[in-house]
Amino acid sequence: MPHDETAHDAPRGSGLDDGDVSALEDELQTRGEPYARATVVRREPPVSANVGDRAVVTQDGELHGWVGGVSCAQSVVAEEAREAIAAGEPRLIGIAPDPATVDRPGLDAFPMRCHSDGVLEIFLEPVARTELVVVGDSPVARSLARMADELAVDVTLVVADGDAEPDVPAGTNVLATVEPSEIADAVGRSPVVVVASMGGYDARGVAAGVLADAPYVGLVASDERATEEVERAAGLLDRDPEGIRSAVTNPAGVDIDAHTPAELAASLLAEVVDVRSRGSVDDDAAASEDADAAADHGGHDHDDHSGHDHSDGGGHDHGDDGHEGDETDADGSDAAVDPVCGMTVDPDDAAASVEYGGETYHFCCHGCADSFESEPAEYVAEVEP
Structure with a gap:
């Protein structure tokens, strides 16, 4: 029929x-x-x-x-x-x-x-929804989160626990932790990651991107500081620094001669769009093209452009504030000195604290704490005189 x-x-x-x-x-x-x-x-x-x-x-x-x-x-x-x-x-x-x-x-x-x-x-x-993870509470990071809200991407802004609520669109997922494993677990597999904490916890953002198998981990940093952050990330993960370096794109963003935080965010967003359209940037050919392009325009030092050249060991250029040892704040409370960058820190509000040799050391940011933990004896020796 x-x-x-x-x-x-x-x-x-x-x-x-x-x-x-x-x-x-x-x-x-x-x-x-x-x-x-x-x-x-x-x-x-x-x-x-x-x-x-x-x-x-x-x-x-x-x-x-x-x-x-x-x-x-x-x-x-x-x-x-x-x-x-x-x-x-x-x-x-x-x-x-x-x-x-x-x-x-x-x-x-x-x-x-x-x-x-x-x-x-x-x-x-x-x-396929693109998961964009922006690490940092810097002006560049917040600008990028706001701009990305116009795209079909799910935006997660990673900030340190205790930071003030950032000015970002209501749909942005704000993740208040800088533990790499917690970040990776929260964002899922293969996100696009941009690290722009300006030295605060960049190494932890890089480590989180590696743990999450991110096809792209863009780091906003000078060449010198990028090398330091990669080494710290390798220490956090107990991995070979060269393997971590191959997963990181630095300088991150499309070269548009950006200077302001908003301009830097625009250059980063352009690269995010390019990464999403290509699907992956982890093949050798793409990495070679990126390296050639960076060499052609001489690279772009985002730290200089944004006015944040965090070039010392902890990623922070706080200047010589004259603090050589324990101090007292204006309200009379005991203060401590970050042994990495020399910044005065209120122990009650310290971003991180580390026990070493029977003493507790307090730090202005997780980047300084990570640097201290990698070579504590060196920093303690510098503080003791």
Whole structure:
């Protein structure tokens, strides 16, 4: 008996309905997992799908929804959807008994091997939210978070616990921790990471990006300080510094001769867009191109441009404030001196404290604390005289 050309009122078997597909999309987006939408855009009977029927294909090729009930068509859709996800580009496919009848520019044709014949054309749209992690509470970091709000990205701003609430859009996720493992666990896998704490906890941001398998870790720092931050990050992770260095892009951002925090943020955002469009920058060719480009324009020292050249061991240029030992604050409370940068620190409000040799040392930022922990004897010897 011939197949009814109008047939599609039959039950959809185990396929999800539109509401279920939407719920699955929400779940995948919440988990940050890429997937592809498959939508029927043309049909010729006899097929059991209508124009507008849709399904979701996960990254591992599982198809949920309805694009026709025959396994041969579904297998083609699932496989091509996986290819679309991997490439990050949409595609239009046609499935027909004779692929030549639907083959045309912009469409990939495949044979319909089902006994019922019929023709299907299906649009495959990969969906992948970009997770942008901005590390730091600096003017550059806050500007970048505000600008990125205009893009289809999920923005997480990482700040030290106790910092004032930053001025960022309401949709920004503010993460108040500088522990690399906690940051990596909170943001999920393969985020795009920009580290711009201006020496406060840059090494920890770099370490978090490495732990999260970030395809891009951009560091806003001078060449000299970038080398120091990479070494600190390697110490935090107990890894080879060269391996960490290969994962870091410095100078970060597109060279636009930026000077102000907003201009630096714009250059960083341009690079984020480029990274997202390319999908990954971890191949050797891309790294070589970035290095060549940096050499061509002589690099750009973001610290100089932004007015923050944190060039000393702890990443902070606090100047010579005359504090050589324990001091007393204006309110009479005991104060301590950060042994790395020499800044006066209130022990009750210190960003970090470290026990060494029976003494407690207090620090203005986590960067100084990390430097101290890497070579405590050296800094203690400098303080004792």
